[in-house]
Each structure stands twice: as C-alpha cells, then as structure tokens.
Amino acid sequence: MSSAADTLPRPAAVDLNLSALVAEGAGAEHLELQSDIRLLGRLLGDTVRRQEGEATFDLIERIRQTAIRFRRDEEEGARGGLDGVLNALSRDQAIQIIRAFSYFSHLANIAEDQHHVRRTRAHASAGSAPREGTLAFSLSRLRERGIGRAGLQAFFDGALVCPVLTAHPTEVRRKSNLDQERQIARVLAFRDRTRLTPDEERDCEAALRRAILTLWQTGILRRTRLKVIDEVANGLSYYDQTFLGELPGIYAALEDALAAADPAWADMELPSFFRMGSWIGGDRDGNPFVTADALRAALRMQSERALGHYLRELHALGAELSLDARHVSVSDEVAALAARSPDRSPHRRDEPYRQAVSGIYAGLAATARALGLAVPARPTEEAPAYTDAAALHADLTALHRSLVANGSEALARGRLRPLRRAVDTFGLHLAGVDLRQNADVHERVVAELLERARPGTGYAGLDEAARVALLVDELASPRPLASAYLAYSPETDAELAILREAADAHHRYGAAAVPTYVISKANAVSDVLEVVLLLKEVGLMRPEEGALALDVVPLFETIADLQASAAIMDALFGLPVYARLLDGRGRTQEVMLGYSDSNKDGGFLTSGWELYKAEIGLMEVFRRHGLRLRLFHGRGGSVGRGGGPSYQAILAQPGGAVQGAIRITEQGEVIAAKYGNPDLGRRNLETLAAATLEATLLHSGEPAPRPVYLEAMEALxxxxxxxxxxxxxxxxxxxxxxxxxxxISEIANLNIGSRPASRTNSRRIEDLRAIPWVFGWAQCRLMLPGWYGFGAAVEAFQAERGEAGLALLQEMARDWPFFRTLLSNMDMVLSKSDIAIASRYAELVEDKALREAIFGRLRGEWEASIRAVLAVTGQERLLERNPLLARSIRNRFPYIDPLNHLQVELLRRHRGGDTDERVVEGIHLTINGIAAGLRNSG
Structure with a gap:
C-alpha cells in the first residue's frame, strides 16, 4: 500500500506497502524494519496489480487508507465509508480483499521476526551487556550471586529442558505457504548480512518477488482435513529448519562461554540436557485417527529424519578429514576403526580418518536398513549395524579424542562437534513421542480385561478404595490379563495394539523413543494404576523386577482436579508397589498441569491461581516422600491457554517448583512463530534453558509470598x-x-488438524475442546478467556478493603513475579481486544433479548477489567510500559478490521442460506488472516 504520507502523489511504480505498521513513532533502530516492510509491501502490490488488475489494486488501497484513517483519527465518517465499501463487495471481490489483507499481516510478521534477529545481532556486534532471557545473562547473574562451577555442574548433571511439539490445531496455513514464507525470511536475512552489489540486490528482489507471487497463486486453505501422518511431516520440517542445527550450536556456545569464564571448564562437555518431545502420532485423547499404525509411522519418519541427517553429515565429514597418517598421529581407537572399515580403496590407504568415517557411515547405513529406513547414499561396502546411538556416539568420540591428541582440535570442533552432540541429543529416535489417552478409556479397557479374566469382578461399579486394592493385587502378579484366545472390543484391541507398538519401539529405537504416558482427566489414584497395569500387559512394567520402562504422568486439568492433585499423589506414593517402581525411575515423578481446561473451567484468574497453589501442594508432598518433582506445563499459544512469554512464565513459578527440569508444550501457530526461523528458534530454545537455570539456582530457595498476598489472591x-x-x-x-x-462452527470445519473440535457431538461448553473455545473468542476480538472476571474481582476487593486494598494489589504487582506476569499477560490480551468489533459479532445472535443481555455483561466486564489493570499497574493506558508491542498491535488493527467486518458479513450470508462455496472459502480465509494479525490467538 502507499506511504503513510497519503498526501504525496502516488509514484509511477505504485507500491502496496505496509509502512503504516511501523511508521508511527518509529525510531532510528526501526528504519530497517520499515524498509523491509516497504519492500515486501511494494512487491505484494505489484503482484496484486499484475495478477488481479488495476481496479482490484485501487479497491484494496482505498479500503486500507480508510481503515487507517478510522483507526488513526477515530473518524466516524471513515468508519461509515469503510462499511459502505465492504458491504458492497461481490463474493469474488471479498475473497481478493481478504487474501490481500491476510498476506499483509503475514509479510509484516516475517519482517518483524527478521527485525528481532537483526537487533539481537546488533547487540552482539556492539558488545552490549547480555540481555534478559539469554544464557549469557543467566550465567552473569549466577556469578554475581556466587554460584560457582560445582553448583552449575550439579544443575547440568540433572537438568532436563524439553519442548514438546503437539498437533493441536490452530495453525491454519499449509506447509506450502510456510515454505515460501521461510524463503522470504532467508532472503531478508541474506540482504541484512551481506554487502550487496547492484546485481545482487536485483537478484534478491527477484527472489522475493517470486516467493510472493507463488504465495499469491497458492491456495492458503487445505481442501482436505489433515491426516496424522501429515501432522508428523509438518512437525518434522522444524527439525530441518531449526532443531537439528541450532540445538548443537547452543551447547557449543554454552561450553565455550563457561570455558572462557573459568578455564576449569575447558575440557568439559556438558550432558545433553535438551530433549525434544512430541505428541504427534501418540496423542490419541479424543482423536480416533491416532492408532498403532500412526505411531509406527511417526516413529519411523522421525528416525529416518535423524539418521538421514547423520549420514549426510558423515558424508561431508569424510570429505573434510583427508588427514594423511604420514603427517599426523592416529590413536589406537581410530586405527582400529580404520582397520575394521570396509573401505579398501587404495586412494585412502594412508587416510585413516576417512577410512574410519567410511566405516561409521556403512554401519549407520546398515542400521537404517535394519530399521526399514531409506538411506541418502548407499555405502560401497557393508558393515555391521549399530545396536544403539551410544555405540555410534562412542565411535565419533574416538575420532574426537584422536584429533585433539594430534593437535587438530580445530578440526574436532568443526563438523564433528555438532554431529556428536546431535547423536547424543536425538539418538536413533529424534524425539520422544508421548502417549496420551483419557482416563475414561483406561477405565473401560481395564474393566473389560478384568471381567474377561475374572468374571464377576465388576470393576466399573467398584468405589475408589476397592479399585485401588484390586489394581495393587494385579500389579503384584506377573500373569497378564489379555489372552490371544479371547475376542475384545475394538476399543480394547486398539489400546493394546498401541501399547504393543510402544514396546516394540523401545526395542527398535531405545526407551527414549516413547518415554512418557500422559493420562488426561486424571482425578484418582486408580487412574494412574490402570495405566501401569496396561503397561504390564506388554512388558513395559515388570512386577518381579519392580521395573517401569516409561514415566506415567497424570494430567490434572480442571479446577477440582488441580485442587485434589496433591492429595492424589500423596496417596499414590503411599502404595509400596508404586513407590518401588519410582525407585527404578531415579525417584522422579512427572506431573502435568493443564492450563487450557482449567481456564475453560474457572476462568483466567482462577486457573492461574489454582495452578500456582497446586504446584505448592505438590512440592510439599514430594518433599515428604523424598521424591523429585518434574513439572510438565500444558501451555497453549494464547494467554487463555497458558501462553505468554516463556521466560517470565517459568520465573513466575513458586520457588522450588522448577527443580532443574521442565517440560512444556508448544502448540499450533506458536510452533511456526517460535521455530520456523532458525535464529528465532535458537533464541527461544535458549530462553527455556536460561529460565530453567535461573529458576533452579536463583529462585529455588526464595521465601513463599507474604501471607497477605496469598489471602488477597484467594479473595480475587x-x-x-x-x-x-x-x-x-x-x-x-x-x-x-x-x-x-x-x-466456532466454521472453525470446527476447517481442515487444520486431524482432531475433532469437540470430544463428543454435544454443543455444551463442557465438551468443547479448549482450543476452539479460545480461538473463537480471539476471532471476534473479544479474547474473553484471557481476562473475564478480573474486573469484577478487583471491584469486589476494593469495595471490601477500600484504597488500602488497591495499594496492596499495586504492591503485589511490583514485588510478586506471579501476579506481575498475570497482569502483563492480561494487559497484552486486552490491548488486542476490540469491543466495537465484538459488538458486530454479537449482532449475529438471533435472539435480541439474549444478545443485549449477554453482550451488555461482556462490555461491562471488559471495561471494568481494563480499569482494574490500569489501576493496579499504575499505567495510564494499556501496554504503556511496552511501547514496541503497543505500536505493533495498534498499527496492525487497520489490517485486521476489514477482515473482521468481512467475516461478520460472510457469516451472516452463510447462515442466512447462501450456499455458494466462495462464501465458506471467504470465511475460512478471514480466520487465517485474523489469526495472522493477532499472532498468538490459538
């Protein structure tokens, strides 16, 4: 679109640029961002004109300028003009407008992401002090607090940082679109880091033009619903893009930083405390398409991606290590590897390192074939397969030791260093696939198995105490319940099949391939014991040895479940049969906390508070039993599902909750936002590690919040x-x-994931999944799950305690990280909401009395919540202390507003009986565009 200086004449080469997104208040450091946005917008404008014609371009420009004028000047005449233009659009025109404004937001996102990378590099180049959220900042804080090498080594020896990718569907873009967006990001990065000649500048612009043209000509929406295997493939793309390359880089940088500060670290290698996790292919809670076959395929595809990476790196390493034995010394280990190598080419007779690498390649290729995987390049000779990743790592380490010993440490720190780290981190499996299923399913399966094995058991009708007694009795027996000579229900067959597949995965890829079993809706001790009993059926629990092959993790989700969590775990740990199993698991128990369903159950404030209290209760129980607590945080992308900045969220946990380990879900469009760009991905991974480090070593001994704070939060x-x-x-x-x-109805029909939107066919809020619940409110710009109830709570608190009450809340906001983070997230969500636009969606409600009654309450609480946030934080306006985010949000609104207006109009037509498929397509396109503009809405 045209420049923000709308009074200037339009140049001959008209540009559809996005400069208004950054023009207002842009300082010198943002001129580069503005330049990128101008460039991308100009190329998009050229594309629209050439593909759709001058009239379409002019219409888009007219809508853009009017929307900006309305937002900037709050001019009612502009609003009327905007309404008039949008209401008069034909279906085809509406779709073109929607596509254009959606791409505006996507391109702006790419430019903003690249700007974050640019600023990070600028700080590094200038030698600026480490910034919060980096490992350098955390290490400097630890040094200031006198925490030395022993404390750090103890942390790293027991640390675990595990982001877990899920297939929860809020990412509405196709992989084809994401690929083109990544290409645009790569070109912007190249332009930013390279001194370009005029020819190179033209080449870059041509590459951007091709990518934008491809985006415009590629369908945004999927025509068919994703299958589980498609979700696996989408998840794997982030390994090529980010994880396989960036995680080894983080380790290398951290080791070098430690060695630079203390020479005693110079020869030390840190344990691989980063582990990647996945629910894609293993999470069958409410998803009938996750089967044993799907799990098998997911594990195979993951292993193929890991081994393919290693084989390619080995091939390149062999080309690099042309060291001649007549010029360098060779260790006995490497000499033995060379002697065993099937490579007998006379050209490499004096090149033992190459011979050794050839043998390692041949052995790994044999491993891939044994696993039924494709091999990038078949070796010329055969070699025995590796039995596990540790054996492969040992051979690579032999190369490393020999190179260091002969004075070639620089070579050891080249390609070999990240390859060794990758093998140690990703193994033969790439990422651990968690199994997840609902406790109700386990109950039915166990009841059927018991009834067939012991008729008359009547498990389903037993009370909790009787169930526990029966399960404990069965767990002590090595006898399986299932028989190959009996027929079972399809549900039981399916559950046993996926467990058998998990057991097979342990044999094929190692125990890390399927490390965890998560129990959704856990609310009793029997829920955990049922899963242990099912694992016994396939040999993953061996009663005579007291061995449990994977972590069994209860997921506490509702408010009531969170409140009962400590008592449930206390009772579970009191059972000798379970306590014995934990002895074999390093006396560590993982517990998962669900942010999404607790929010849908009790609202944002109560959800956050009950989660906080549950952690405190769990810590006390674990302390009494002498066990280590590992928390798994089931956070979504939006604030209404536990989202928000990860660094602040981790540090806001109760002191002692982060005991050197954390697992955290990464979901939906947040995966692309965090990890689609390798530089941003590295920063986000580093942030998780930095926060875990600080929370463990700096915050673990912090005193509990003042009792008056706890009392106030309870009242709120x-x-x-x-x-x-x-x-x-x-x-x-x-x-x-x-x-x-x-x-919500239209979201349910989007082809954005394999999982149904609701657990049942019911329209009840209780049965609706948390994702469409939050996503629906975000689309209508109300964001209700992220703030509703806070205004009422603060008003009641002040009514009872007066000005002293407000002063206390202000003190809590200043001194208590938990409350401060809660307010910060609410501040952001309210800034993205728009009550005027929400009122247009309310007009879709057919019952006028119902509409007016409920929307009146929504408006009143929205206004009260904004007043409350401002009063407690001491701000005069929302996001006053985060001007960069405030400007970004404010300047995005003109590009989202028309999409909301068109969405409402198309919804009205569709629900009024218009069956034209272009109307449905237009609705789905607006969902994509609004989500892009809001970014963390799912």
Missing part, C-alpha cells in the same frame, strides 16, 4: 470464579450466544 480468585461461572455455565442461553456470535 473467588470473585473472578463466581463471575466467570455465572456467565459461562449459569446464564441461560450462553451456549447459544457463543455458537452464534463466534466462528
């Missing part, structure tokens, strides 16, 4: 809970209001 939570439940679950007609005023 109680009021917020009443307000939220009163609206969502106790207001007649609220379900109807939600389904009619949001795009």
């Amino acid at each position: 939570s109680a009021s917020a809970y009443r307000a939220f439940r009163g609206l969502v679950y106790e207001t007649p007609g609220f379900e109807q209001y939600f389904w009619q005023s949001t795009v």
